[in-house]
Amino acid sequence: MAPKAVLIGPPGSGKSTVGTALAERLDAVLRDTDADVEAAAGKPISEIFIDDGEEHFRALERDAVAAALAEHDGVLALGGGAILAAETQELLAGHTVVYLQVGLAEAVKRVGLNSARPLLVLNPRSQLRKLLEERLPIYERLAVITVATDQRTPDEVVEEIVKELS
Structure with missing residues (x-):
């Protein structure tokens, strides 16, 4: 058993929104590891x-990702920083990892500057820039499919992912 697609990307890339639409399109279930962590x-x-x-x-996040990769056969959305763990990077090998690419300006618009996201509390724009710079090489290395999301609707992003999956 393996997920049909594993969505990765920074905050504001659209993992939850695109994940919901992609799961519906693939007649699958969306599982979000952030929700799993909160439940645990x-x-x-x-x-x-x-x-x-x-x-x-x-x-908690490493455990949630490992369990989801082993148990879930739908669409899986990972938290933005889940890919930082070496164990998670190893577990993602062989999976269909879809990197949802987003630029800083677009991410800031989507996340907002009054974010409740813990890593973006003090200076959201500066923190988001730092996160993007730190994580970009990992996102790119893990990706089997990369889809740009700037100025695109979730449906347009889903359409591209579905084409790449076939």
Whole structure:
């Protein structure tokens, strides 16, 4: 069993939105590892960061990704930083990893500057730029399919992914 597609990308790339539309298009179920982490912890990710710290969150995230890759055969959306763990990178080998590429300006528009995302709290634009720079080489290396999302509707992005999957 393996997911039909594993969506990766930074905050604001459209993993949840595109994932929902792609799952519907493929007549599959969307599973989001951020939701799995929240269910396991019994609280939102922002509270996990505050109460337990990023290290604890990342451990929960690694477990959630490993379980989802082993159990889920639909569309899987990973949290933006899930790809930082070496274990996760190894587990993604052989899967259909779809990198949803987004530029900084577009990501800022989508995420907003009043974000409740824990890693973007202090200076969202600066933090997002830093995250993009740090993670870009990993996203690109892991991707089997790369789809640009700037100035495109979710349906246009889904259409390209479906073409690439066939």
